[in-house]
Amino acid sequence: MNQPPFQRFLDTHREDVWRFLIASVGRDAADDCFQETFIAAMRAYPTTRIDNPRAWVLTIAHRKALDHHRARARRPVPVGAVPDVPAPDAPAPSGLGDGVWERVGDLPPKQRAALLLRFAGDLSHREVAAAMGTSEEAARRSAHEGLKRLREELAT
Amino acid sequence: MNDELAPPTFDPADAAAAAARFTATAEPDVSYALIESPVGTLVAARTEVGLACLSYSDHAGGVDAVLDAISTRISPRVLEKPARLDDVRRELDEYFEHRRTAFDLDIDWALTSPFAEKVLRATTAIPFGEISTYAQVAAQAGNAKASRAAGNALSANPVPIVVPCHRVLHTGGKGIGNYTGGVHRKEALLRLEGVLLG
Numbered sequence: 001m002n003q004p005p006f007q008r009f010l011d012t013h014r015e016d017v018w019r020f021l022i023a024s025v026g027r028d029a030a031d032d033c034f035q036e037t038f039i040a041a042m043r044a045y046p047t048t049r050i051d052n053p054r055a056w057v058l059t060i061a062h063r064k065a066l067d068h069h070r071a072r073a074r075r076p077v078p079v080g081a082v083p084d085v086p087a088p089d090a091p092a093p094s095g096l097g098d099g100v101w102e103r104v105g106d107l108p109p110k111q112r113a114a115l116l117l118r119f120a121g122d123l124s125h126r127e128v129a130a131a132m133g134t135s136e137e138a139a140r141r142s143a144h145e146g147l148k149r150l151r152e153e154l155a156t
Numbered sequence: 157m158n159d160e161l162a163p164p165t166f167d168p169a170d171a172a173a174a175a176a177r178f179t180a181t182a183e184p185d186v187s188y189a190l191i192e193s194p195v196g197t198l199v200a201a202r203t204e205v206g207l208a209c210l211s212y213s214d215h216a217g218g219v220d221a222v223l224d225a226i227s228t229r230i231s232p233r234v235l236e237k238p239a240r241l242d243d244v245r246r247e248l249d250e251y252f253e254h255r256r257t258a259f260d261l262d263i264d265w266a267l268t269s270p271f272a273e274k275v276l277r278a279t280t281a282i283p284f285g286e287i288s289t290y291a292q293v294a295a296q297a298g299n300a301k302a303s304r305a306a307g308n309a310l311s312a313n314p315v316p317i318v319v320p321c322h323r324v325l326h327t328g329g330k331g332i333g334n335y336t337g338g339v340h341r342k343e344a345l346l347r348l349e350g351v352l353l354g
Contacts, residue, residue, distance in 0.1 A: 005227040005234035006184060008220075010175050018171035023164040034174045035181075042182060046232050101164050119161040147160060 003050065006042055013057045016121065020058055023101040023120035024065040024112075033068055037061040058121045059131040062113065103150060110134075111146030118143050185231035187240035188223065194252050195317075195341045200241045201226050201234070206262030207244055210315045212337035230266050248317065252348070257284035259318045272309035274298060279310065282323045285349045289327040303327075311336055322346060 003009070017037055021030040037060050050056050104115050110132070117128040118139075129139035188201040190213065197213040199222045208230060211222045227234050238245075243261065250256035265273045278296035282288045294306035310321040316336050322345040326333045335342035346352040 002228055003232035005186075005223040006232055007179070007188075007235050008223070010178065010235075014175040015166075015168055015171045018174055019163055019166050022166055027170075031174050031177070035178055038175075038178045039182065042184070042233055100161065104161075115161060120163050122163065150161075 003045055006045055009041075009045070009053060009057075010038060013054060016054060017057055017061050020061050020116065020121045021065060023104070024062070024116045025068050026102075026105075029068055033061065033064045036064045036067075040064070052127070055123055055127040055131065058117065058123060058127075062117060062121075062131050065116075066113075100150065100154070103153060104146070107146050107149060110138075110142045111149065114139050114142035115146040115150075179235045179237060182235055184235040184237065185233040186226055187235060187237035188226070189236065189238035189241040189245070190219070191241065191245050191248060193248055193317075195337065195344050198248075198317075199223070200244050202240060202244070203230060203264045203266065205264035205266070207315055207318060208264040208266050210244070210318055212316070212341070215337050225267070230264075244318075251317070254348075261318055263315055263319065267314040268312075269309075271297065271299075271302075271305065272312060275306045275309040276313055276315075276319045276321070279313075279321055279324060280319050282320055284320075285351060287323050287325050287346075287351055290324055290333070291327050293324055307333070317345065320345075323349075323351075 014034075017034060018030065021033045021037075025033050037057065040060050041057055048056075101120070104112055106112075107115070113132055114128055117123050117131050118125065121128075121131075123131065125140045125143070126136050128143070129136040132139055132142075134142075186201050186203055186208065188199060188209075191198045191200050191210075195212075199209065199211045199213050199219050200207065201209040201222075209222065209226060213219050213222075216222055216225075223234060247256060247259050247261060251259070265276075268276060274297035275293050278293045279288075281296070282293075290303040290307045290310070291300065293310070294300055294303040297306060297309075299305070306324075310324055311334055313319055313321040313336055316322070322335060322342045324333065325331075332339060332342055332346075343352055
């Protein structure tokens with residue numbers, strides 16, 4: 001397959017994967033998902049034809065993030081684990097800034113995935129569609145609906 | 157990037173740290189490290205079998221080209237794991253500090269053809285401080301007439317210093333012969349071993 005050495009692949013894509021994961025699972029869980037993403041990538045690396053390495057590794061990260069959300073849904077966090085520190089009053093996201101990614105996490109799954117892959121992963125709609133296993137049109141629509149819903153929520 | 161939804165901000169150092177944690181625990185097929193030595197920086201790479209490559213970083217196209225060749229010819233699962241090369245680094249240090257005259261490292265001959273492997277194994281038997289000729293190692297490799305092929309095998313030695321191709325010279329005082337890292341390095345190694353004076 002003539003892939004470049006995995007170290008170079010890791011160095012090239014680590015920031016893209018990290019940025020995608022802190023948006024999709026949060027900083028605390030990002031490291032676990034990051035490790036699982038590159039373990040899976042290295043396992044498949046020698047035998048996979050990889051035309052678009054960035055989209056390929058972000059697709060793996062997307063699946064690891066889904067696994068993380070599923071596992072968390074099965075294991076609700078006990079109330080005792082919630083920190084006593086009060087949440088800061090009104091994070092007041094001016095425009096669609098950084099705090100908005102937590103709200104993205106509450107969107108319906110397809111909208112959430114489309115926005116994460118498109119804007120945290122910086123993939124094209126076509127690449128987003130491939131990562132989600134859907135049509136480009138559907139990926140575009142999910143991203144559009146997600147953005148619309150976010151704007152509505154932020155306006156209230 | 158785009159103005160519809162800004163990507164999350166992050167500290168690149170966090171991504172670098174996560175990648176470092178990955179390389180620290182991952183099990184690649186090939187681990188490599190850059191090793192400093194008195195004859196320059198070396199790219200050392202090892203597999204489960206043993207040391208597969210010890211390349212002068214300013215030869216053979218540089219570090220990236222060496223890693224590309226390893227990726228293509230051994231496995232692309234290549235990670236920089238200096239701890240895996242600790243024994244190589246230690247033995248080289250001892251050699252350059254005159255505390256070691258033979259290496260106890262297993263060799264992976266994956267980057268070598270069968271004939272070249274025979275030549276290089278014969279070369280390994282030349283003791284510290286002694287020299288041989290291309291014709292002699294060709295004979296020891298089973299083909300006394302193949303001194304030119306032996307020369308080629310030696311110049312393509314993937315593990316110089318450890319396999320002491322610097323101890324092989326031309327027959328009959330026709331000069332020192334070529335060397336994979338440049339003749340000045342061959343001279344430096346032969347001086348270290350007391351074969352050349354000055």
